[in-house]
Amino acid sequence: xxxxxxxxxxxxxxxxxxxxxxxxxxxxxxxxxxxxxxxxxxxxxxxxxxxxxxxxxxxxxxxxxxxxxxxxxxxxxxxxxxxxxxxxxxxxxxxxxxxxxx
Amino acid sequence: xxxxxxxxxxxxxxxxxxxxxxxxxxxxxxxxxxxxxxxxxxxxxxxxxxxxxxxxxxxxxxxxxxxxxxxxxxxxxxxxxxxxxxxxxxxxxxxxxxxxxxxxxxxxxxxxxxxxxxxxxxxxxxxxxxxxxxxxxxxxxxxxxxxxxxxxxxxxxxxxxxxxxxxxx
Numbered sequence: 001x002x003x004x005x006x007x008x009x010x011x012x013x014x015x016x017x018x019x020x021x022x023x024x025x026x027x028x029x030x031x032x033x034x035x036x037x038x039x040x041x042x043x044x045x046x047x048x049x050x051x052x053x054x055x056x057x058x059x060x061x062x063x064x065x066x067x068x069x070x071x072x073x074x075x076x077x078x079x080x081x082x083x084x085x086x087x088x089x090x091x092x093x094x095x096x097x098x099x100x101x102x
Numbered sequence: 103x104x105x106x107x108x109x110x111x112x113x114x115x116x117x118x119x120x121x122x123x124x125x126x127x128x129x130x131x132x133x134x135x136x137x138x139x140x141x142x143x144x145x146x147x148x149x150x151x152x153x154x155x156x157x158x159x160x161x162x163x164x165x166x167x168x169x170x171x172x173x174x175x176x177x178x179x180x181x182x183x184x185x186x187x188x189x190x191x192x193x194x195x196x197x198x199x200x201x202x203x204x205x206x207x208x209x210x211x212x213x214x215x216x217x218x219x220x221x222x223x224x225x226x227x228x229x230x231x232x233x234x235x236x237x238x239x240x241x242x243x244x245x246x247x248x249x250x251x252x253x254x255x256x257x258x259x260x261x262x263x264x265x266x267x268x269x270x271x
Binding site: 021083 | 106117140151225262267
């Protein structure tokens, strides 16, 4: 209990990742699904920085920054798509977006 | 090191609790506010991992920009702010099953691979005594091309979002 363990951070990341996966599968509102994806990306960032601290390489920080930038782009485009789905169908429920069902 | 452990577990408990609120709350705005708590906790864990530049960026981008976008999305789709909605679909049990299975596999793999290995006590990556210098030196030398590609990606996403969401078509 004296030192910080690698597994503390990795397991925290794994738990956040699993909670995010549950949210992506179980949520009905599109905005809530986007939020769950953000949870997953944050879990990955924790892992990257943990391994960066373990190996003493700054690449972990650099790639975490890249993920943050890509997440910003993803949220922008994702919310634009949510808006146009809402405008066309007056609903953001994923169950209503089923026009490709066979 | 004991103080770091106490802070780690306190922050981690808050983060996991808030993350559970994000995926289970029946109120969309409450989910968004709980997500802000998770992002703040992640920034605090970055500080414990001695990566202060990423922590500050996390606060600026995630809490400052992405959450504002999310709240705008909630507002513009009029998801009945303040009132409860049925936000979980019929096959939520599949999500529970997948998440538990994934947690079991990853937890076993992590404990098996790393066990009780400690993080190095001197884990701050610095250049001239500054973590920010080390990050910027790496971005603008070794990772210059990916950095430029990310800026083009952000521009493309910006233009794409405007084209998708505009009204006059």
